[in-house]
Amino acid sequence: MNDIHIYSLETAEIDCCGNWLLYPESAPEKLILSFKKNGQLVPVLIAKEDGRNLLIAGRTRVAAAAKLGMKVSAIFVDAADDISRAVMHLEENSSRTVDDSLRLAVFRFFFARMDKTDLSKEIGPLLGLKLKSREMNFWLDWMDMEPEFDLLLAAGNIPLAAVSVLSRLSASDRISLLPYFEKVSWSRSNAVNFLTWLYETARREEKSVSELLKEGALDTARENESPKDAVARLCRSAKQFRFPHLSRLKRAHEKIVTEICAGTKWRVDCVGNFETGEVMLQTRFKSREVMQKAMDDLESIEKLQGWDELFELGRDK
Missing domain, CATH: 3.90.1530.10 (Conserved hypothetical protein from pyrococcus furiosus pfu- 392566-001, ParB domain)
Structure with a gap:
């Protein structure tokens, strides 16, 4: 008492x-x-x-x-x-602000002293987490992660939601991914997409993620590359691994459009991921003279043979 x-x-x-x-x-x-x-x-x-x-x-x-x-x-x-x-x-201290760094310290402290069921029921609510919520489950899964990932989470380099994919990987695969998060801060969507595409590709190819990274020569960082550009490049590469046919279609699309629109201000985009076979034409102008030039260009490029090839990309998906 x-x-x-x-x-x-x-x-x-x-x-x-x-x-x-x-x-x-x-x-x-x-x-x-x-x-x-x-x-x-x-x-x-x-x-x-x-x-x-x-x-x-x-x-x-x-x-x-x-x-x-x-x-x-x-x-x-x-x-x-x-x-x-x-x-x-x-x-x-319940009135104070709670962030992921604090939640991590709290969960690690109690995880060494109680099982996950009690951790969820007794400690989660003290940190503003609902029992059986998705975030609560993320924290429970995170308790099985290697200590190196704790440092990245506390530093804000990797989001908690990444555990939804990391927990499905082997320990060796997780360790092989550490360098990709050590010097760059990832948003939730980019991190989950990047890891998901690698995980799904590895399963399809019946390889480990470690093998996939080596074969793909996926550089963690490049000289004079900004963190934002590095994340964009890595996500783009992982997506190409996962959807090789879609990547080929995009490259073919870019080649055809470059030839069709050369010397004009028209832009041609595919609708969706080539599912419909449709394209969208766009341009911008701020005077009648520029508008007339755009219309003349459109009449000229409409006669080019590349359009037929462009429409076939969607049908051949």
Whole structure:
């Protein structure tokens, strides 16, 4: 049972090193101003163990008091083990912002101490996650990932949703993919698409993803290439692996259109992925003269034989 009496302790009497203090310590400067004006309004939580005062919640308050040379107001609570201390710490900090880096630290802490069922039921709600939600399942799957991926997730290089594909790969295949995320930050859609296309291609070819990457000579980064360009190139290459016929159609389309539209401002795009055999013509103009030129160009390019070949691309898919 918790002792609701408020005690006054020296900051040096409080042990603030518990591994259950999962939320990062905030800068005490703003709290210092409040302490100077109003004093400490909210007591910290302390658990007693072997004569030591173990901090459960209130690290920033202790830091602010230490800088001011003040004593700390504290309430003693019953928290006899790491799990109960960490749960109480999370509950006391429930109003603070939660990000993936914090969720990762929390899940790793509890995963070492409880099974996945309890992790989902007892800890997920403390982090704003609904039981059996897709995101909750992602976190449970992430617990089986290698430590190297934790660093990438915490750094924002790889999104949590990537685990939906990574969890289906072998450990060796996952390790082979690490270099593609070490220096580049991926969006959720790009990362999931990239991994899905590689995974599906590997299954179709009856190869490992590691073998596919080697055979495809898929460079992780190129000199003077921006991160955005690197992601676009890797996604494009992975898609070509997955849909080789579609890639060939696109190359043939580009070749024909370049020849048809040479010297004009007309643009020809396929509709969808060549399923319909239809094309879309577009141009832009801002005067009657330019409009007339475009119409003359259209009349001229309409006579070219390349159109028949272009329409056949869709029918031959």
